[in-house]
Amino acid sequence: MSVHSLIFYLIAALILGGGFMAVTSRKIFRSAVYLLFSLIGIAGLYFWMEYEFLAAVQIIVYVGGIVVLIIFSIFLTQTASLDMPRPKLNRRLFAGLAVLCGFLLTLTTLLQHTFLPSLEPAAEVSVSAIGLKMLSVEEGGYALPFEVVSILLLAAMIGCIVIAIKTPGDK
């Protein structure tokens, strides 16, 4: 086994272990920290796949933004030391069953299908190439989705302020 694949298995173990502990841990703060490790593992996977820009974006947006936001909201909404109630056995059983069926179905489909590897030369996914394509208005450019996403982010920001604002009349 080469070092390259060994690193892949280590990263995969980090992602899956972190994700599994995040959804099963009964302390909500620990859950958030396990999610953090899982997201860092995914950033590592992007580095492993040689998408450096995506890995940087993953670390900045998820690890630096979303997880910090989640931890803040945990502190704002409840005492972090309190255990969450264990989910009902019934619910765990049926959720596990549904997940197992879906997983096996997807896995059999996946393993039966043979993917034809591409022979075309690999394009360089550098930051400048991404930036040029992102702002290109020619065919295959992404200027329109870029603008739509920026409007969406603006709308989400204003929406958050409107939802979470505390008017003086509220108790």
Next chain:
Amino acid sequence: MNQIGLTELLILSTTLFFIGIYGFLTRRNLIVMLMSVELLLNSVNINFLAFNKYLFPGKMEGVFFSIFIIAIAAAEAAVAIAIIINLYRRHKSIDVEDAEVMKD
């Protein structure tokens, strides 16, 4: 199992996806459900990048889809947390069973 190919990456993302589904179905806490949704979105991102890398290395569509998914996930998390904090302020609970008063 010497060379890591597309299949290994897809198995990884499938497993992560169903871990997220399990968390979404079993937990009743809104914040943990939000975390499960983040896991789902991340597994989809891994899929996009794996297909881009192994099947269409000359194109960059998968990279752009991933970037847009990350942007939308950030907006979604921010709106969801605003709603959760507002709900907690009114009802002192972030259990999903108590959230049905939102429709009144």
